[in-house]
Amino acid sequence: MEDKKRNEAYNKYVSAKIPKTRPWPTLFNSFWVGGVICLIGQGVNDLLLLIFPSLSEQSAWAYTLIVLIFIASFLTGIGVYDQIGKFAGGGSIVPITGFSNSITSPSIEFKSEGIVYGICVKMFTIAGPVIVFGVVSSMVVGLIYWIISLF
Amino acid sequence: MKLVQTIILKKQPRIIGSYTIVGPKEGNGNFGPYFDYVMKDDCFGEETYEKAERKMLESAVTGVIEKAKLSVKDIDIMIAGDLLNQIVSSSYAARAFQFPFLGVYGACSTMAESVAVGSVLIDGGYFDNVVCCTGSHFSTAERQYRFPLELGNQRPPTSQWTVTGAGSCILSLKGEGPRVTMVTFGKVIDWGINDVNNMGAAMAPAVRDTMLRHFKNTKTSPNDYDLIVTGDLGKLGSEILIDLMEDEGITLGVNYCDCGQMYFKRDQKTLCGASGAGCCATVFNSYLMAKMREGQYKKILFLPTGALLSATSTQQGDTIPSVCHAIVIEM
Incomplete structure (x- = not known):
């Protein structure tokens, strides 16, 4: 009982003492880098439609995603994306480039354990939850959409 | 003399030699000029970081034996530890030597633990020359405890940086030293x-x-x-x-x-x-x-x-x- 009280008091003391992240500069960097990534995406999309006028808008979106994923994966491979991430935080994690980075980085890291047990098993250690939640939530939304369409 | 938790050593073993090997980032740190060897890169000529960590510990043991002007035959026992699961780096490093090996684990306190155990063994009169060795590697520790190196995340302000380096010393009753x-x-x-x-x-x-x-x-x-x-x-x-x-x-x-x-x-x-x-x-x-x-x-x-x-x-x-x-x- 006494231990519990001491631990609570200690935890309280520690949380008051820990250095805090400065929110404004962090948010600002996150915002502008995230914005730049989106701008690049839009640029690629517009360029695709300009070069291939026959391309449907939806296919252009798909190709844009592929281009962004490739760029992020490439930058991860040459050791640049983690530097961007250190600086921008959420700004480079939230866009699809961050997703690409979260799959490429464990693949590189665990290459030493072989193709099957290393790359294939560990590839989704970070991105796994994102995929699970993505699939589950789209199922739920689909179900709701189907129920509404019945009336 | 033995008190609760404390042992006051009678024979007072001496640290007759010590050796350190570190990575490039550590070499640029505040203690840079004092290290015996600074690696050119974190891989130390090996394929994986785990192998590099092993080699670091091995080199630290060889280095300290040389520095103390002893030969491998003079060593009675090696006490070593590291941060990896099953303290593999130490065990694999010990594989290269022909003396007995005691693996110890105290996370980052391992250096003191190995010196403490080694001194007590010598004080008890059972061994003459004990080599103590401890090391860690940033990249192997990150992968075991945290995230892949290339993941673009931010470290919280309270986080610390795992040192790539190994240190070793020889405890003995003969020779000069602290x-x-x-x-x-x-x-x-x-x-x-x-x-x-x-x-x-x-x-x-x-x-x-x-x-x-x-x-x-x-x-x-x-x-x-x-x-x-x-x-x-x-x-x-x-x-x-x-x-x-x-x-x-x-x-x-x-x-x-x-x-x-x-x-x-x-x-x-x-x-x-x-x-x-x-x-x-x-x-x-x-x-x-x-x-x-x-x-x-x-x-x-x-x-x-x-x-x-x-x-x-x-x-x-x-x-x-x-x-x-x-x-x-x-x-």
Whole structure:
């Protein structure tokens, strides 16, 4: 009982003492880098439609995603994306480039354990939850959409 | 003489040689000029970082034997530890040698643990020359405890940087060097911190406990030591320790310092400082030993701390238990 009280008091003391992240500069960097990534995406999309006028808008979106994923994966491979991430935080994690980075980085890291047990098993250690939640939530939304369409 | 937790050594084994090997980032840090060997890159000519860590420990053992002007045949036993699961780096490093091996694990306190165990073995009269070795590698520790290296995430302000480095020393009754005079083995202490990015706060209570016990048993106070060195509490942890000791009526003044806090330069962006088994191992076996031999410090109290957690215990929501062993080195 006494231990519990001491631990609570200690935890309280520690949380008051820990250095805090400065929110404004962090948010600002996150915002502008995230914005730049989106701008690049839009640029690629517009360029695709300009070069291939026959391309449907939806296919252009798909190709844009592929281009962004490739760029992020490439930058991860040459050791640049983690530097961007250190600086921008959420700004480079939230866009699809961050997703690409979260799959490429464990693949590189665990290459030493072989193709099957290393790359294939560990590839989704970070991105796994994102995929699970993505699939589950789209199922739920689909179900709701189907129920509404019945009336 | 044996007191509760503390052993006052009769024969006082000497540290007749010490050797350190570190990575390039560590070489650029504050202790850079004192290290024996600075690797050109983190891979050390190996395919994987794990193999590099092994090779580091192996080189540290070979290096210290050479530096102490002994041969491999003179060594009676090797006591070593590291941070990886099943302390593989130490065991694999020991595979290269023909002497018995004792693996020890005390996380970042392993250096003190191995020296303490080694001194007691010599004091008991069972061994003549004991080699103690401890190391860690940033890239292997990151992968085991945290995230892949290339993942673009941010480190919280309380996090510390695992040192890539290994340190080793030889304890013996014959030869010249600083003496190990007292040993205090620490208890495992847990004050309920569960933030893995705040090791300093988790470990500070363990230092407090061992330090109080040590002062009480040996009837000494901070002023009796030229230097009181903790392992890797880092910037935040050492501030917390000063507060905790103040609550007990003990003031840690200018003769108190922390290896983790001093290790890197400010522009090396390591936030709260250095950590890892290699942190205090490399400071102890380079800077501290050099300064003791020069005569700048006559009596040092060395208290490395270890956070005894695993990635699984953290994921299961457990708090972080810690341990701290103290050794007194006199010239």
